[in-house]
Amino acid sequence: MLTVEIVFAGLLMGSFYALMALGLTLVFGILKIVNFAHGEFFMIGAYAYTLLVTRAGLPQVPAMLSAVVLGAAVGLVMERLLMRPLYTGVIGPGALRDEYAIIVTFGLSIFLINLSHQVLGPYPVKGPDLVATSRMELFGMFVSPHRLLASGLAAATLALIVWLIKTTVWGKRVQAVAQNRFGAAIAGIDHARVSALVLALSGGIVALSGALLSPLFHAYPDVGAFPAVKSFVVVVLGGMGSIPGSILGGLLLGVLENFGAIYVSYEYRDTFGFIILMLVLLLRPQGLFGERAREV
Amino acid sequence: MSAALLALSGLRKSFGGILAVADVTLAIAPGELVGLIGPNGSGKTTLLNLITGFYPPEHGRVRLLDRDVSGQPPDAIFRAGLTRMFQQVRVFRRLTALQNLEVAGRAAGLSAAAARQRAGRLLERLGLAPHAGDEVGALSGGQQKLVEFGGCFMSEPRLVVLDEPFAAIHPTVKQVMVDVIGERHAAGQAFLVVSHDIPAIMRLCPRTVCMNAGAVIADGPTEQVMTDRGVVEAYLGGHAR
Amino acid sequence: MGRIALSPADHRLAFALLGAVALVPLGVQSEYWLGVLITGLYFAMLAQNWNLLAGITGLFSMAPSAFAMVGAYTTGLLSHHLGIGPWVGIPAGAVVSAVVGFGLGRITLRLRGAYLALTTLAFSEILRLVVANSIEWTRGDLGLSVPGILGGAKAPILYLFLGVLAAYQVLLMLLLRSRVGLFLLAIRDDEVGAVARGVDVVRYKTLAFTLSAAGCGIAGALFVHFLQLASPELGLILQTGLVISMVVIGGMGTATGPLVGALLVQVASEALREVGVRHLLVFSALVILVGRFFREGLMGLLARRRSPARLVARPASDAKRLA
Numbered sequence: 001m002l003t004v005e006i007v008f009a010g011l012l013m014g015s016f017y018a019l020m021a022l023g024l025t026l027v028f029g030i031l032k033i034v035n036f037a038h039g040e041f042f043m044i045g046a047y048a049y050t051l052l053v054t055r056a057g058l059p060q061v062p063a064m065l066s067a068v069v070l071g072a073a074v075g076l077v078m079e080r081l082l083m084r085p086l087y088t089g090v091i092g093p094g095a096l097r098d099e100y101a102i103i104v105t106f107g108l109s110i111f112l113i114n115l116s117h118q119v120l121g122p123y124p125v126k127g128p129d130l131v132a133t134s135r136m137e138l139f140g141m142f143v144s145p146h147r148l149l150a151s152g153l154a155a156a157t158l159a160l161i162v163w164l165i166k167t168t169v170w171g172k173r174v175q176a177v178a179q180n181r182f183g184a185a186i187a188g189i190d191h192a193r194v195s196a197l198v199l200a201l202s203g204g205i206v207a208l209s210g211a212l213l214s215p216l217f218h219a220y221p222d223v224g225a226f227p228a229v230k231s232f233v234v235v236v237l238g239g240m241g242s243i244p245g246s247i248l249g250g251l252l253l254g255v256l257e258n259f260g261a262i263y264v265s266y267e268y269r270d271t272f273g274f275i276i277l278m279l280v281l282l283l284r285p286q287g288l289f290g291e292r293a294r295e296v
Numbered sequence: 297m298s299a300a301l302l303a304l305s306g307l308r309k310s311f312g313g314i315l316a317v318a319d320v321t322l323a324i325a326p327g328e329l330v331g332l333i334g335p336n337g338s339g340k341t342t343l344l345n346l347i348t349g350f351y352p353p354e355h356g357r358v359r360l361l362d363r364d365v366s367g368q369p370p371d372a373i374f375r376a377g378l379t380r381m382f383q384q385v386r387v388f389r390r391l392t393a394l395q396n397l398e399v400a401g402r403a404a405g406l407s408a409a410a411a412r413q414r415a416g417r418l419l420e421r422l423g424l425a426p427h428a429g430d431e432v433g434a435l436s437g438g439q440q441k442l443v444e445f446g447g448c449f450m451s452e453p454r455l456v457v458l459d460e461p462f463a464a465i466h467p468t469v470k471q472v473m474v475d476v477i478g479e480r481h482a483a484g485q486a487f488l489v490v491s492h493d494i495p496a497i498m499r500l501c502p503r504t505v506c507m508n509a510g511a512v513i514a515d516g517p518t519e520q521v522m523t524d525r526g527v528v529e530a531y532l533g534g535h536a537r
Numbered sequence: 538m539g540r541i542a543l544s545p546a547d548h549r550l551a552f553a554l555l556g557a558v559a560l561v562p563l564g565v566q567s568e569y570w571l572g573v574l575i576t577g578l579y580f581a582m583l584a585q586n587w588n589l590l591a592g593i594t595g596l597f598s599m600a601p602s603a604f605a606m607v608g609a610y611t612t613g614l615l616s617h618h619l620g621i622g623p624w625v626g627i628p629a630g631a632v633v634s635a636v637v638g639f640g641l642g643r644i645t646l647r648l649r650g651a652y653l654a655l656t657t658l659a660f661s662e663i664l665r666l667v668v669a670n671s672i673e674w675t676r677g678d679l680g681l682s683v684p685g686i687l688g689g690a691k692a693p694i695l696y697l698f699l700g701v702l703a704a705y706q707v708l709l710m711l712l713l714r715s716r717v718g719l720f721l722l723a724i725r726d727d728e729v730g731a732v733a734r735g736v737d738v739v740r741y742k743t744l745a746f747t748l749s750a751a752g753c754g755i756a757g758a759l760f761v762h763f764l765q766l767a768s769p770e771l772g773l774i775l776q777t778g779l780v781i782s783m784v785v786i787g788g789m790g791t792a793t794g795p796l797v798g799a800l801l802v803q804v805a806s807e808a809l810r811e812v813g814v815r816h817l818l819v820f821s822a823l824v825i826l827v828g829r830f831f832r833e834g835l836m837g838l839l840a841r842r843r844s845p846a847r848l849v850a851r852p853a854s855d856a857k858r859l860a
Contacts, residue, residue, distance in 0.1 A: 033651065034651035034652075034654070034655065036651075036654075081829075082825070082829060085829070094727065095595050095650075095725060095726060095727065095728075096389070098597070098649065098650030098651060099591075099595070099597060099650075099789075100828060100832075101650075101651065102597050102650070102651060102654050103781070103785055103824065103828040104825055104828045104829060106654075106778070106781065107782070107785075107821045107822075107824035107825040107828060108821075108825055110778045110782075110817055110820075110821035110824075111818065111821035111822055111824075111825060114815045114817045114818035114821060115818060117815055117818075118814065118815050118818050229659075229662075232655055236652075236655065268666065268667075268670060270662075270666055271662075271663050271666050271667070274659040274660075274662050274663045274666075275659075275663060277655060277656070277659040278656055278659045278660060278663070281648060281652055281655060281656045281659075282644055282645070282648075282656065285647070285648065285652055348733065350729075369732065369739070370732045370733050371732050371733075371734075371735045371736055371737050371738065374733065374734060374735035375735055379733075379734075380733055382729075382730070382733070386727050386729060386730035386733070387726075387727065387730065388722065388723045388726035388727055388730065388731075389726050389727075390722070390725070390726050390790075391719075391722060391723065391726060395719065395722075398719060399719055399720065399723045399731065399734050399736065400734040400735060402716035402719055402720070403716075403720070403734055403735030403736050404735060408716070444730075447734055451735065
């Protein structure tokens with residue numbers, strides 16, 4: 001029974017990892033960059049939900065939705081202001097482009113963390129759980145209803161996004177731009193708009209994760225750092241730009257982490273993610289599902 | 297066989313399940329000017345990458361002047377006397393045109409002064425002298441291609457390998473390249489030119505090799521190869537992969 | 538930007554700046570401000586070494602603070618556990634950092650861009666967490682007390698830091714004049730093109746990593762002897778972020794940019810602290826602006842103001858030089 005509980009709890013957490021990783025991988029697919037400010041969308045969601053409920057007195061559901069909208073809005077603004085040069089040809093291909101992306105997104109990350117520190121202070125704030133009861137029994141296991149509901153929402157969002165991308169016309173446009181921006185543009189697709197919307201989507205779902213997890217993690221300036229690292233691990237493990245890779249990788253990480261926390265060292269638990277990240281990047285940079293890009 | 301400048305024997309390379317280069321055996325003599333043609337996907341670029349050290353062969357050997365260089369890295373192959381140009385232009389965008397050429401010169405062991413001199417003369421020949429001090433990133437595509445082309449000659453290589461040098465460039469730029477290739481060939485430089493530009497190959501190269509689906513299907517005097525049945529069919533889609 | 542970057546004017550300006558700093562203790566007696574300047578010089582060393590790796594060779598590493606921490610703890614552990622003095626400890630710090638840097642350089646050879654950044658980020662955090670958790674050895678977050686140098690007097694310490702920085706600056710200049718500098722720049726712009734042009738990319742990337750790590754290690758070792766305390770906080774990504782900000786704002790890939798950036802940022806931090814504004818907030822905003830609009834940083838702006846014509850193609854004068 002214990003193993004099942006560990007796996008189940010791992011899957012619950014894994015659904016969040018999958019959702020966040022999906023956000024990161026979508027941005028990579030469209031812009032071919034790693035967004036170093038990824039974790040800060042989590043923070044935005046966490047703060048938005050928590051403050052709207054505790055300080056503005058909003059009911060939980062509208063607060064949750066507002067957090068998502070805020071995340072999406074920030075994503076949109078980020079794309080318009082900072083990401084455009086990546087595809088308008090101002091920056092050449094290759095080395096300069098990578099440098100630009102890292103500097104700008106890493107700078108944004110530090111900026112957002114310090115902005116919340118400056119404006120909202122360093123102390124964590126906690127919002128209410130989605131469901132008031134603290135424990136319930138499910139198939140002989142004790143679970144937190146909040147976690148169950150939150151994970152359910154995360155999983156549902158995941159499914160929605162995958163459906164959007166795989167089946168709708170808009171989703172096909174996204175796929176087209178991800179595969180070949182130039183070709184997509186020639187075919188008449190407004191690739192700039194697609195970019196903006198994908199980044200908004202990514203911001204929104206990552207903010208949702210932050211909001212859903214905020215009763216657990218609380219909200220503070222660099223709350224997004226560890227989720228970001230975990231997202232990097234998942235995306236690198238699953239393969240940059242691979243949607244199934246992000247989902248499977250996220251669930252896998254959730255389960256593995258749970259086993260690790262219980263059976264291996266507690267002190268060094270934070271290092272596991274980093275170690276996995278390094279190992280994957282050094283041994284199989286394309287991840288489990290990704291493709292090795294041809295260089296020459 | 298010991299007279300060969302470049303000797304490929306039984307080269308094989310696959311990607312995933314696809315055999316990109318299938319047991320290619322080929323020899324180029326010192327001073328030869330050879331064209332390499334073939335439809336898209338025939339394995340020409342992969343073959344070039346095998347020769348210039350960007351991929352290790354799964355099977356077979358690459359010999360340069362009787363020295364086995366199979367599987368050695370590209371910089372070792374450069375030092376062994378083989379230089380190349382890429383299909384997508386590769387230059388050092390934030391360095392000047394002069395510095396772009398100096399890199400190859402210094403890597404070949406020239407002193408700073410000697411490298412600068414040789415680079416200057418090359419730029420002069422290519423008509424780029426006024427841009428010697430300009431950042432290459434600011435030059436036009438054709439000029440960048442010429443800078444890359446010039447870089448091939450700094451080390452006075454035995455064999456220069458050109459991958460689609462005439463693709464998508466202005467006719468004047470192409471003419472400069474064709475002229476320089478002709479001059480250097482007359483002075484004893486060997487070339488392997490991969491191109492889709494059949495008229496250019498016919499004018500330039502006395503010998504042509506044709507590949508299709510990873511294998512060599514024709515190798516001989518250019519007029520013969522161009523009228524070879526198999527070659528014509530390959531280009532018109534008879535056996536293309 | 539190639540015109541001002543690494544040109545003789547660029548190097549001259551760097552040395553002039555160092556000269557100006559040398560004059561400061563003659564006019565400023567405040568222990569506090571001398572301490573601020575010393576800290577600024579520490580960051581200037583990190584900035585220059587990071588610039589070598591990222592600005593000149595194009596390897597965007599997130600590990601400069603980690604290497605500073607390695608150097609710091611090498612000398613810290615040697616003095617704390619074995620009673621070995623700083624004049625052995627500091628060179629030891631350089632050597633250990635160099636070895637670690639060599640190792641990291643070797644294993645990350647095939648990685649570029651964001652993948653390299655992520656790997657070095659992970660490496661940096663692993664190192665910091667190990668140091669912070671190895672409490673029996675390092676006393677973790679409490680920090681390791683470390684002996685002072687030069688009697689703890691600020692002015693001599695400042696000149697020591699300045700001397701090391703100047704030595705580093707000279708080495709950099711010599712490196713850039715040699716073919717090694719040209720090769721590193723070529724690797725930065727196009728690694729594949731460089732290797733096709735005969736540059737031993739493996740050797741030079743490793744060299745860049747090793748030198749950069751050694752430089753950061755020396756800086757870290759010196760700094761802890763000034764602070765008389767070694768703490769895992771030295772290796773925080775936050776610190777790396779500060780270093781990167783300094784170089785980007787000052788001008789990546791130039792000889793003077795990292796110095797200007799470090800000193801300016803350090804002094805500005807003090808001013809911002811008075812006003813109660815978090816310095817990283819301002820600097821990261823500047824980094825974004827610089828990255829987005831003024832790619833070449835302060836040095837680039839300076840270059841444009843001095844000679845706007847230099848950015849356009851030069852006519853006859855070059856042709857004459859080539860004869």
